[in-house]
Amino acid sequence: MIAEAGLACLWLAAALSLLQLLAGGFSLAGRGEQLASIIRPVAIMQGILVAIAFVMLIWLFLRTDLSVKLVAMNSHSAKPFLYKFAGTWGNHEGSMLLWVTIMGLSGSCIALLEKRLRSDTMIATLAAQAFVSIGFYAFLLFSSNPFERLPSPVPEGQGLNPLLQDPGLAFHPPTLYIGYVGLSVAFSFAVGALITRNVGPVFARAMRPWVLGAWIFLTLGITAGSYWAYYELGWGGWWFWDPVENASLMPWLAATALLHSVSVLATRGALRTWTIMLAVVAFSMSMVGTFLVRSGILTSVHAFAVDPERGSFILALLAIYIGGALALFAIRAATIREGTRFSFFSREGALVLNNVLLTAILGIVLIGTLYPLLTEAMGTKVSVGPPYFNPVGAAFALPMLVVMAAGPLLRWRGDSGRKLINMMALPVLAAAVTLLVVVLFGGRIGILPLLGLILATGLAIASIIPLWGRNLLRTPLNIWGMVIAHLGIAVALFGMASESAFNQEVLVASQPGESHEVGPYTLTFNAIEPVAGPNWTALEANITARVTGSDSSDTLNPQSRNFSSPPTQTSEAALLTRWNGQLYVVLGEENADGRWQLRLWWKPFVTFIWYGGLLIGLGGLLALIGRTVRDIRRRAHDMQDEENEQDQQAGEAAA
Amino acid sequence: MTNWKLWLPFGLFALFFIVVAGGLISPSDRTITSKMIGKPLPAFDLPQAVADRPALSTADFNTGTPRLLNIFASWCVPCIAEAPHLQALSDAGAEINGVAIRDKPEDVAAFLARNGNPYTRIGADNLSSVQLEIGSSGVPETFVVDGQGRITYQHIGDIRASDVPMLLEKLEEAR
Numbered sequence: 096m097i098a099e100a101g102l103a104c105l106w107l108a109a110a111l112s113l114l115q116l117l118a119g120g121f122s123l124a125g126r127g128e129q130l131a132s133i134i135r136p137v138a139i140m141q142g143i144l145v146a147i148a149f150v151m152l153i154w155l156f157l158r159t160d161l162s163v164k165l166v167a168m169n170s171h172s173a174k175p176f177l178y179k180f181a182g183t184w185g186n187h188e189g190s191m192l193l194w195v196t197i198m199g200l201s202g203s204c205i206a207l208l209e210k211r212l213r214s215d216t217m218i219a220t221l222a223a224q225a226f227v228s229i230g231f232y233a234f235l236l237f238s239s240n241p242f243e244r245l246p247s248p249v250p251e252g253q254g255l256n257p258l259l260q261d262p263g264l265a266f267h268p269p270t271l272y273i274g275y276v277g278l279s280v281a282f283s284f285a286v287g288a289l290i291t292r293n294v295g296p297v298f299a300r301a302m303r304p305w306v307l308g309a310w311i312f313l314t315l316g317i318t319a320g321s322y323w324a325y326y327e328l329g330w331g332g333w334w335f336w337d338p339v340e341n342a343s344l345m346p347w348l349a350a351t352a353l354l355h356s357v358s359v360l361a362t363r364g365a366l367r368t369w370t371i372m373l374a375v376v377a378f379s380m381s382m383v384g385t386f387l388v389r390s391g392i393l394t395s396v397h398a399f400a401v402d403p404e405r406g407s408f409i410l411a412l413l414a415i416y417i418g419g420a421l422a423l424f425a426i427r428a429a430t431i432r433e434g435t436r437f438s439f440f441s442r443e444g445a446l447v448l449n450n451v452l453l454t455a456i457l458g459i460v461l462i463g464t465l466y467p468l469l470t471e472a473m474g475t476k477v478s479v480g481p482p483y484f485n486p487v488g489a490a491f492a493l494p495m496l497v498v499m500a501a502g503p504l505l506r507w508r509g510d511s512g513r514k515l516i517n518m519m520a521l522p523v524l525a526a527a528v529t530l531l532v533v534v535l536f537g538g539r540i541g542i543l544p545l546l547g548l549i550l551a552t553g554l555a556i557a558s559i560i561p562l563w564g565r566n567l568l569r570t571p572l573n574i575w576g577m578v579i580a581h582l583g584i585a586v587a588l589f590g591m592a593s594e595s596a597f598n599q600e601v602l603v604a605s606q607p608g609e610s611h612e613v614g615p616y617t618l619t620f621n622a623i624e625p626v627a628g629p630n631w632t633a634l635e636a637n638i639t640a641r642v643t644g645s646d647s648s649d650t651l652n653p654q655s656r657n658f659s660s661p662p663t664q665t666s667e668a669a670l671l672t673r674w675n676g677q678l679y680v681v682l683g684e685e686n687a688d689g690r691w692q693l694r695l696w697w698k699p700f701v702t703f704i705w706y707g708g709l710l711i712g713l714g715g716l717l718a719l720i721g722r723t724v725r726d727i728r729r730r731a732h733d734m735q736d737e738e739n740e741q742d743q744q745a746g747e748a749a750a
Numbered sequence: 751m752t753n754w755k756l757w758l759p760f761g762l763f764a765l766f767f768i769v770v771a772g773g774l775i776s777p778s779d780r781t782i783t784s785k786m787i788g789k790p791l792p793a794f795d796l797p798q799a800v801a802d803r804p805a806l807s808t809a810d811f812n813t814g815t816p817r818l819l820n821i822f823a824s825w826c827v828p829c830i831a832e833a834p835h836l837q838a839l840s841d842a843g844a845e846i847n848g849v850a851i852r853d854k855p856e857d858v859a860a861f862l863a864r865n866g867n868p869y870t871r872i873g874a875d876n877l878s879s880v881q882l883e884i885g886s887s888g889v890p891e892t893f894v895v896d897g898q899g900r901i902t903y904q905h906i907g908d909i910r911a912s913d914v915p916m917l918l919e920k921l922e923e924a925r
Binding site: 425600 | 753756757759760763764766767769770771773774823825826827828829852856859860863864887888889890
């Protein structure tokens with residue numbers, strides 16, 4: 096019954112989203128004032144229904160109901176509780192249901208909370224949101240029904256891909272999805288504003304919290320995903336320029352640009368057309384990402400939900416929504432009033448430059464990701480890797496970091512160059528000192544890691560200068576947010592540069608009793624022991640790690656795991672985290688002569704990459720709280736003014 | 751801004767759509783007739799790519815037995831995917847020589863330790879010069895070379911499980 100109830104809720108939610116679209120459409124066309132009044136309640140109800148459907152699916156997974164095809168295909172009764180739960184979205188159908196659930200709930204939130212926007216723009220926004228949802232409902236109901244029953248229940252499920260049986264999985268996909276879907280809200284706002292010709296600061300302020308929220312989740316999702324790939328895949332790398340990784344990076348780049356341009360629009364009323372364009376681009380990147388992952392059109396180590404038929408469906412949705420929005424843009428953009436002009440040497444100017452550079456990086460990643468497809472159409476198959484992405488991306492990323500350091504130091508409207516030079520003196524000095532230190536003590540390192548280290552220190556200093564001379568307790572939260580997010584970029588960059596410059600790798604064929612040195616550590620290989628987990632058995636190495644010359648030691652236990660269902664072998668790296676880096680140990684196979692392959696890495700400051708990611712997310716959160724509180728205050732203030740005005744009018748009338 | 755410029759994003763998107771839809775509709779025909787087939791290998795003499803495998807030069811192919819020449823790189827994702835199938839070919843008795851494209855010795859060694867090492871010789875092609883001369887446009891690619899050093903077959907893209915018997919057959923034909 097649970098599955099049928101879930102399916103019923105899904106159909107009802109789909110029907111309501113159609114109603115939401117029609118009501119919006121008719122009321123905008125000027126037919127039916129009353130229709131406009133139902134659109135908010137309908138949006139709220141739709142969100143509730145789809146959320147119930149999703150809860151039903153979770154329930155089915157928790158009970159391991161093997162009469163449901165999806166559960167039988169992706170779960171197993173012996174799976175730990177957390178993975179039964181997370182397994183709900185560890186597959187195509189479940190993750191698409193999660194997608195529409197988040198979409199429905201965000202529709203509800205707009206309907207409940209958004210009060211500033213002009214009512215026709217609001218209606219158009221909700222109608223657009225419904226229009227996007229309908230496509231995904233259709234996708235679920237017609238092509239990937241998660242509640243499908245099997246003719247007869249199977250005795251046991253097929254299990255979940257062991258690589259996905261990790262606490263990281265419980266949080267990484269939903270986090271990214273909230274980010275992707277949050278961008279769909281920004282998209283709906285943009286379409287709503289285009290339809291009703293209402294692109295201005297009020298619209299920007301209404302859209303900003305959604306962009307910020309989506310961006311925070313994308314940041315955290317990418318950070319978590321990168322760390323997951325780092326320790327779970329056992330390759331010792333944290334970014335592979337894999338199509339699926341790029342698929343999450345591209346929306347982030349677009350959202351970052353959007354976040355900054357929406358600020359310019361909200362504060363100065365400028366960059367109107369550009370902001371609308373970016374909102375459309377950001378959501379198209381989410382959809383392109385989903386498409387690339389699901390269609391299996393590109394070879395990826397991450398592809399676990401590949402199906403060309405689904406690919407065609409998503410591509411059709413992509414064509415309708417993005418093609419439609421871009422056509423609307425082409426027709427309407429000329430009618431958008433030109434925003435305020437501004438001088439190049441100002442906060443806005445820096446933000447525009449940052450936007451251009453971010454967009455360029457986005458373009459580079461997009462071209463690199465799609466290039467194999469392009470050449471395949473011409474008959475050759477290629478793989479594009481770090482030799483392209485790293486130098487070409489850096490050519491734009493490095494100048495962007497310089498702009499990022501300088502931008503926040505400039506005032507809106509216009510500023511003096513002399514002041515900027517004075518303020519940049521300290522960051523430049525810090526960068527110069529880093530250069531000196533690295534050249535003197537760092538040994539031979541590549542040009543990109545060197546530039547990375549220099550820029551990271553310069554940017555770190557520059558990013559905290561906006562706090563200079565302020566009363567820290569009275570500094571608005573959104574300033575804190577900007578400072579911390581920018582500092583986070585510097586911290587992450589430092590981690591990346593340090594890892595690629597000073598990473599030490601040792602490959603040995605070792606037998607128990609032998610010692611090996613890597614970085615500041617001496618590792619002693621003690622023994623190999625068999626161990627067993629809930630649904631796997633493993634060979635585990637016992638390794639003692641000791642800072643060379645010191646007494647205290649730690650034990651590392653890398654494993655080579657064998658999962659029973661589905662039968663898969665994975666390698667579980669053992670990590671020793673210290674403030675100044677990580678020791679990363681992987682157990683390989685046994686050689687014919689009884690020696691074991693061990694891969695040992697010392698990665699100085701590698702953890703800074705993810706600490707930086709967390710800082711960026713925290714900065715976003717602070718900005719979101721700061722902006723929201725400020726907006727609520729402003730609204731209360733406006734209402735006060737209105738009441739006063741009414742009182743005054745009433746008084747005048749009485750007189 | 752004039753109107754046609756505003757249609758530019760739409761145009762770019764349409765282009766994207768055509769490329770992707772094309773890729774989706776036509777499952778790529780992976781058996782392309784190479785211009786190199788029947789021609790002798792270009793002359794090259796590559797240095798060693800890793801310490802435990804000898805270097806590779808054209809002269810090594812003139813031994814009378816056909817073999818596979820696999821173009822790969824440690825930074826290439828499909829190369830990871832094809833590694834087990836190369837191993838299967840090697841287990842079935844095929845001799846495989848490798849050319850590592852734009853790589854570093856430590857990266858190649860790490861790649862081989864991770865994914866298995868089916869190669870008897872590996873040359874390092876740090877400037878892609880051999881890759882260009884041999885008519886290979888990307889990684890991974892695999893050539894069947896007969897005992898006189900003539901190319902008899904070119905396989906573009908990663909080797910999948912289904913390609914293994916076909917490649918063994920090609921090797922047999924080249925005898």
